[in-house]
Amino acid sequence: MTTPLTVAVQMDPLAGINIAGDSTFALMLSAQARGHRLFHYAAEALNYSAGRVWARAHPVTVRRVEGDHFTLGEPLSLDLGADAEVVLMRQDPPFDLGYITATHLLERIADRTLVVNDPVQVRNAPEKVFVLDYPQFMPPTLVTRDLDEARAFLAEHGEIVVKPLHGNGGKAIFKVGRDGANLSALIEVFNMTWREPHMLQAFLPEVAGGDKRIVLVDGAVAGAINRLPGEGEIRSNLAVGGSAQRTVLTEREREICAVLGPELKKRGLLFVGIDVIGGKWLTEINVTSPTGIVAIERFDGTDVAGMIWDAIEAKVAARGS
Numbered sequence: 001m002t003t004p005l006t007v008a009v010q011m012d013p014l015a016g017i018n019i020a021g022d023s024t025f026a027l028m029l030s031a032q033a034r035g036h037r038l039f040h041y042a043a044e045a046l047n048y049s050a051g052r053v054w055a056r057a058h059p060v061t062v063r064r065v066e067g068d069h070f071t072l073g074e075p076l077s078l079d080l081g082a083d084a085e086v087v088l089m090r091q092d093p094p095f096d097l098g099y100i101t102a103t104h105l106l107e108r109i110a111d112r113t114l115v116v117n118d119p120v121q122v123r124n125a126p127e128k129v130f131v132l133d134y135p136q137f138m139p140p141t142l143v144t145r146d147l148d149e150a151r152a153f154l155a156e157h158g159e160i161v162v163k164p165l166h167g168n169g170g171k172a173i174f175k176v177g178r179d180g181a182n183l184s185a186l187i188e189v190f191n192m193t194w195r196e197p198h199m200l201q202a203f204l205p206e207v208a209g210g211d212k213r214i215v216l217v218d219g220a221v222a223g224a225i226n227r228l229p230g231e232g233e234i235r236s237n238l239a240v241g242g243s244a245q246r247t248v249l250t251e252r253e254r255e256i257c258a259v260l261g262p263e264l265k266k267r268g269l270l271f272v273g274i275d276v277i278g279g280k281w282l283t284e285i286n287v288t289s290p291t292g293i294v295a296i297e298r299f300d301g302t303d304v305a306g307m308i309w310d311a312i313e314a315k316v317a318a319r320g321s
Contacts, residue, residue, distance in 0.1 A: 002313055004035045005085040008057060008078060010102070012091050014070045023291045024090040025069070028062045030305035034313075036086075038062070039078055040070075043091045043102040053109050054079045074164055081109035085316050088116050089097070090289050093168040094157045095126050114316055115239050116308075117287050118268030125267065127284045128165050128199050137282035140202040147187045150200055154180055159203035162186055165196050165292060168288070175203055206278030212247055213292040214257060215304055218311040219265030221257050222304045223296035246299040250279035260285070270315075271308050296318075 011024050021027050028038055041057035059073035062122050080087055087106060093099060101120035110119060124130075131138060142153045143165065154160050154176060162183075163173040176183050190198045210226040226247035249257070264272050273290035275283045293304035 002034050003317075004037060005031075005313070005316060006039070006083060007031050007086045007088065008035050008039045008041065008043060008055070008080055008084045009060075009088045010046075010055075010091055010106075010263065011088070012042070014040060014060070014062075014072075016221075017069075019064060019066060019069045021291075021294045023293045024088070024289070025062065026294050026305045027088065027090075027308060028060075029064065030112045030303075030309050032062060034309060036081060037098075039084070040072065041078070043098060046105045048108065051081075051108070052079060053081055053105050063229045065290075074244060080106070081112045084113050086114050086116065086312055089122065093166065093288050095166040095168075095288060114319065115313060116270050117272075118270075121267040121269050122287055125269065125285065125287050126166055127168070127286050127288065128163075130287065131282060134259065134282055134285075136212060137259075137280075139200075139204055139277075139281045139283065142200040143197045144200065145187070145191055145197045147184055150187050151180065151184060152179075153200050154183060157202040160200050161203055162190065163199050163201075164190070164194055165199050166194075201283070204277045204281055206281070208287050209278070210245070210247075212249075212253065212276045212279070214249065214253065214274050214276060215290065215292050215296060216257060216264055216274065216277075217304065217307045218270050219261035219263075221249070221254075221261075222307050223293075223300055224253075225292055225295045225299060244295040244299070252280040257283055270311055 009024065009028060017025055032038060038060050039057040041055040041059040045055040047054050054077050056075050058075050060070055062070050072090040078084060091108060100123055103123040106115050106119040140157055142149060144150060148208050158178050161173055162174050162176060174186055207229065210228045212224055212226050214224040215222045225244045228243050228245060256276065260274065269287050271290055273286040273292050277283055296302055297302050
């Protein structure tokens with residue numbers, strides 16, 4: 001029998017989630033079914049003093065009832081280093097200074113409480129930066145703020161996509177055609193909006209056939225779905241109207257996972273979602289708040305949430321031994 005754990009879930013407000021597809025909600029349901037005690041708090045509620053990190057947190061129970069999917073108890077001051085065995089860091093990006101600060105605070109309790117994913121590695125491995133470690137699997141890519149560099153990249157590759165380096169959920173991804181119309185205006189808007197460089201990639205026509213989300217748990221493949229773009233879209237993210245379908249991995253995708261898996265495990269990145277286009281092009285390694293486990297279970301019957309909790313419980317037990 002599993003020893004009950006106190007689990008603090010750092011996430012966005014529960015009222016606004018879509019329980020039919022939300023991965024954090026699925027993790028909470030799975031934890032509750034195992035007898036674990038859940039607390040909910042927002043990243044903005046974190047506090048630090050004299051070595052302690054705590055949050056004003058609500059005990060919470062969850063249920064799969066649309067419109068009545070959670071009940072919050074009276075808030076209390078929860079010492080995350082002393083009173084919780086697990087913290088799930090699951091707030092959505094943007095990966096901004098608020099997100100980074102939360103990783104710095106949670107890092108201070110990581111020797112006492114298991115934080116999933118490891119806050120140091122989340123900070124050091126943002127989605128579109130970590131993937132640069134694996135250029136052998138990536139489409140042609142340029143990271144820049146410079147318009148002349150962007151024009152040269154477009155001239156070389158014909159069609160490109162431009163996206164924010166720290167964006168999420170398929171937001172602000174633009175395709176630029178061979179004529180380069182609006183490229184200068186687009187780079188101008190990006191430069192005004194974000195101080196960091198931007199990511200440009202050769203456009204992959206294979207995206208019409210889908211963008212595969214592969215979930216890895218503690219470095220091992222747990223399952224995958226293929227996400228198809230909506231009509232008139234190049235983006236296949238479910239959050240912007242994409243649809244999911246059952247899939248299997250190609251030999252190249254298995255090779256990618258075999259190369260990434262040991263590094264993810266070593267870094268303490270327990271729940272990761274990678275994105276692959278055309279069966280061979282790795283575009284992102286999602287470590288901040290990966291999704292996709294509900295759709296995988298729907299199509300394959302694989303209990304990915306259960307696999308994640310098996311891994312968490314084993315790590316907590318190993319710490320106590």
